[in-house]
Amino acid sequence: MATLIHLRHDLPHSLLALLFGVDRSTVTRAIAEVRGLLAERGCAVPDRPGLRLRALADVFAYAQTEGVELRLDATEVQVRRPLAGRGGRRSFVSGKKKQNTMKATVVADRQGRTLWTDALRPGRMHDTTAARNEGIGVCFQHFPDVEVLLDDGYLGLRRDHPGQAITPPRKPNKIALPHVHAAREEARHRHSSKRITVEHALADHKRWKQLTRWTHRRDALPDTYRAIAGLVSDRTANT
DSSP states (O other), rough: HHHHHHHOOOOHHHHHHHHHHSSSHOOOHHHHHHHHHHHHHHHTTTTTEEEOOSSSHHHHHHHHTOOOOOOEEEEEEEEOOOTTTTTTTTBBBOTTSSEEEEEEEEOOOOOOEEEEEOEEETSOOOOHHHHHHHHHHHHHHHHTTTOEEOOGGGGHHHHHTTTEEEOOOOOOOSOOOOOHHHHHHHHHHHHHHHHHHHHHHHHHEEEEEEEETTOOGGGGHHHHHHHHHHHHHHHHHHH
């Protein structure tokens, strides 16, 4: 219970120790242990009690078996700036947010239910590179029937895996006829309407205070994000 309260509201360990009538070190040790266990559980499978998805290959296998069209996107969590003089300090500076962040890649289904999240990467890493480092290219090869809806940040995946990695249509030439531009805008709108559910999944994660801004040790953030994603998937698996 102390771990859940800490994840949801980011209360200090000393305050939790006071609430539960134990020593602060006991709370710190319990949170570290339970958080790791929650992170290893993976995400719940909709309408499949007891079955959980822990790897990206598991998600692709589930999607191909059940005919599920996946949605994939990345989100960034602000973290504390590394100490001066440490190697790799610049790798956490996000080009998009202009802040020190860590990036999580999340997969959801058409109803916005979280199916998987990765181990997190430094914020400077490109979205496509982060997905490739998790082995998405191999998954596309082994599960050729799976389609994944993506945004414009994943054009490299669409180039390498046409027909599976689906991004919005590219902007036509300026001299194209008006109906071509209109058709492109309509196609982008349809694509955005389908892909918006993964944005809803990311919003569900950010409702947990610890993911609005991470103020603790960076090496604890991956387990925290995966633990929260698993808990969110438990809540949404049967909705």
